[in-house]
């Protein structure tokens with residue numbers, strides 16, 4: 001017993017004292033919170049704000065692509081330096097400051113304690129620190145665009161020697177600040193990931209066995225482990241790159257004995273698992289939404305779980321498919337082609353399982369369900385086009401064209417936009433105790449899903465025709481001046497404007513319904529998982545009485561039961 | 574931790590963890606650390622292989638192989654003492670022993686950093702710096718990364734030692750520290766072999 005008493009003291013939670021529900025001041029509650037839900041909200045709002053900034057950047061450079069040389073309101077004429085900096089920071093923001101904080105940190109913080117039935121994270125103060133470091137990193141990144149020389153413009157992959165020396169990249173302050181911001185952000189997610197994994201191990205509701213844990217929690221945990229295991233090499237690379245930039249070592253400078261391809265290995269060893277770090281939580285959100293609105297058990301729970309683990313393991317041995325043209329040994333390229341094609345097997349399997357869940361179900365087409373189904377359909381296109389890039393032969397042609405760009409946006413938009421919207425519409429009643437408007441939700445859905453295809457389908461075409469991804473003005477190339485290519489680029493840009501316009505509906509709906517929406521009860525969707533046992537919105541400490549777990553999370557329409565759902569905390573009679 | 578005691582009316586059962594949270598958290602951190610050092614080791618090998626045998630310190634600098642062997646012995650000894658300390662701390666009657674052993678560990682760790690710092694000053698005086706060439710850069714990168722870990726761990730141990738004297742140190746925290754220190758000690762021989770005998 002003595003041991004356990006010590007353990008409780010070790011994590012500092014005792015000082016926090018959930019027992020006394022004393023009133024906290026506004027600053028304590030919302031600015032320096034320890035409560036996982038508020039920290040989750042901070043991550044959500046910061047992440048979405050960064051996402052909006054990233055989207056506005058895409059507006060700037062897409063206008064330049066479609067109408068090169070024309071002034072873009074409100075930016076004016078786009079210079080090449082500004083263009084590069086916008087593209088670089090757009091990519092970095094969308095992956096590191098939008099997709100990761102929202103999918104992992106926001107949903108993870110909000111959902112993990114609620115869905116495993118406990119009162120808070122194991123280390124609340126570490127959790128708060130994680131957000132504060134994240135916020136600092138965001139501020140450093142934004143600031144890096146306003147220093148002398150401008151923001152870093154060497155792409156989110158930051159390849160040396162371009163990135164390693166300001167002689168080449170012309171951004172003596174922007175480049176190190178960009179790198180520093182990324183490093184800070186990693187520290188924030190390290191702290192968060194440690195918290196998530198420890199909380200899942202030590203704070204589950206009694207009775208919640210391995211196969212009773214909701215899939216979204218599994219996915220966030222697996223993603224966190226992937227992140228923790230892959231980020232070490234990138235941190236090492238980032239430190240070396242920072243030394244190259246600031247004190248002039250030559251780690252990545254071939255003239256001085258270094259090796260630029262070494263950076264590519266260190267970066268992609270992280271970079272590829274990273275795409276699964278964001279994919280898996282999105283898959284998890286969809287896995288929660290589908291059974292609830294199909295009123296059907298999730299088809300093949302164990303298959304989803306084990307294929308997710310298989311994907312995670314495989315994602316560590318495919319990284320060099322980003323380097324087929326970097327001069328790697330062709331025999332190596334063959335190996336990485338095989339592993340890359342292999343990894344699409346478990347991913348496909350997950351999609352099949354989701355389709356199997358829909359098969360023969362009585363589907364309710366609510367807004368979250370529409371987004372969840374759209375995720376499956378759209379992500380499929382992203383995954384299938386990955387196969388062409390994974391085959392080293394065809395990738396030599398496709399590499400660094402708009403085809404690659406369209407491929408990964410067909411994976412990232414379903415993940416970071418469509419699945420996130422599914423999650424927000426679905427958990428909004430739990431977050432704020434009110435519903436979002438379903439009609440405007442559906443308008444927003446169609447206004448997102450259709451223009452999204454309008455943006456990126458044409459880019460497959462222009463990419464295959466030779467549009468280079470990292471070019472400021474494609475009209476410099478005579479063979480890219482064909483009218484149909486110009487039209488396709490303009491079509492994509494107009495679609496982007498339409499899609500951005502429809503997001504306004506979402507924000508109005510969101511903020512209006514936060515205060516004025518229809519009131520929701522504790523369990524408005526008749527769902528099974530434990531977060532719906534707590535009141536909406538859950539108070540400090542979450543549950544009036546900590547729940548126990550009696551069954552798996554997806555027992556819908558069980559034959560012989562009166563109601564078509566069976567909450568996890570309800571004792572069997 | 575979500576011990577049921579914290580919440581009025583909750584069922585007081587089934588929420589006691591098997592492994593202290595601090596230890597799990599440290600193990601997860603070590604996962605990242607292991608990958609970090611793996612990356613440095615492979616970077617070292619990649620860079621060295623490209624110089625086709627011309628891998629040598631600048632000028633007539635020689636790495637202090639023998640002195641560092643002594644330093645290695647100090648560090649390995651501290652791994653044993655931290656283990657004994659955490660073992661003794663489990664029992665009330667082992668408290669003073671644990672205190673003493675932790676103090677020995679801290680001292681050994683501090684000596685390691687101190688000697689290493691001294692060697693570094695000499696190396697820099699002889700003209701081997703991070704900018705003197707790729708040999709110096711990789712040397713200071715790898716050995717420095719490890720040195721920072723030792724330094725940070727020694728500082729945290731000193732903090733834990735103070736809490737121990739006040740009787741406020743939990744076993745879980747000490748065990749977590751032990752796990753981390755054993756990691757720091759454990760990678761050192763690998764790095765020593767790699768860098769000093771290359």
Ligand code: HEM
Pocket residue numbers: 157275276278279321322340341343344347382383384386387388389390391395398399400404407408411412415
């Ligand atoms: C399902 C199987 C997948 C396969 C076979 C695959 C394959 C590939 C390949 C071979 C490339 C390199 C293309 C090149 O640069 O020439 C690539 C690029 C990329 N993929 Fe995928 N991919 C898959 C899934 C995903 C997922 C799920 C995501 C994101 C969540 C993703 C995000 C990206 C990104 C961001 C890039 C571009 C990186 C850059 O150069 O900036 N991919 N993919």
Ligand SMILES: [Cu+2]
Pocket residue numbers: 271272275318319321322
């Ligand atoms: Cu990849």
